[in-house]
Amino acid sequence: MPAELAERLADVDARIADAARTAGRDASDITRIVVTKFHPVALVEELYRLGVRDVGENRQQELTAKAAETAALEGLRRHFIGQAQTNKARAVRAAASVVHTVDRARLADALDAVGGDPLDVLLQINLTDDSGRGGVVPDDLERLAEHVTGCRSLRVRGVMAVAPLDEAPAAAFARLHGYSERLRAVVPDATWISAGMTADFEMAVAAGATHLRIGSAITGPRPDRG
Numbered sequence: 001m002p003a004e005l006a007e008r009l010a011d012v013d014a015r016i017a018d019a020a021r022t023a024g025r026d027a028s029d030i031t032r033i034v035v036t037k038f039h040p041v042a043l044v045e046e047l048y049r050l051g052v053r054d055v056g057e058n059r060q061q062e063l064t065a066k067a068a069e070t071a072a073l074e075g076l077r078r079h080f081i082g083q084a085q086t087n088k089a090r091a092v093r094a095a096a097s098v099v100h101t102v103d104r105a106r107l108a109d110a111l112d113a114v115g116g117d118p119l120d121v122l123l124q125i126n127l128t129d130d131s132g133r134g135g136v137v138p139d140d141l142e143r144l145a146e147h148v149t150g151c152r153s154l155r156v157r158g159v160m161a162v163a164p165l166d167e168a169p170a171a172a173f174a175r176l177h178g179y180s181e182r183l184r185a186v187v188p189d190a191t192w193i194s195a196g197m198t199a200d201f202e203m204a205v206a207a208g209a210t211h212l213r214i215g216s217a218i219t220g221p222r223p224d225r226g
């Protein structure tokens, strides 16, 4: 199993390097986050031994539990990529180095109210036509950006999105790149673009993604949790 994990990790990294080369980009500008959701903490430890320093979780309880169990892994950055509830802001902040899913002022305020060292946050953008999905609707991006920049303990680093299921990822990522430019008009150094999963990370690299959130291509299939 560990050998297979190492092989899959190396394979994904080679594909990222290829995609970067094709796009005329430097692969060292791209952070590969391994999404470990639903997998046991032993997998996080194994990834750490393989040199992985960025892992992602999408549920607060699992993030919190794994953070406690891996507290000794120095330099491990935990990215929270799931929907955050305002009443879990303290727990998210205690465990995560980066929160990718700030999509409303109330959530930003809840994270900010906890205080502490500056927390890196990304503004999640809804690329679908369904306003019930996670992410701020694009029309409200500037307003949210202005609000979050006013949160003193939060540092707006960029945008995040998930490609819609019913649209070609390349087209969705191209729009996301445009939203990134709009954000940078408000927050000039918010240059991160978190996009790209197992199915579409090469297209995300082509569209300028700086942070890839890759799960099953590296970890193998997720254990079924309903």
Ligand SMILES: *Cc1c(COP(=O)(O)O)cnc(C)c1O
Residues within 6 Å of the ligand: 035, 037, 058, 081, 082, 162, 196, 197, 198, 199, 213, 214, 215, 216, 217
């Ligand atoms: C699970 C998840 C991923 C990784 O998905 P894979 O298809 O396994 O690579 C990326 N981003 C988010 C927000 C996720 O929830």
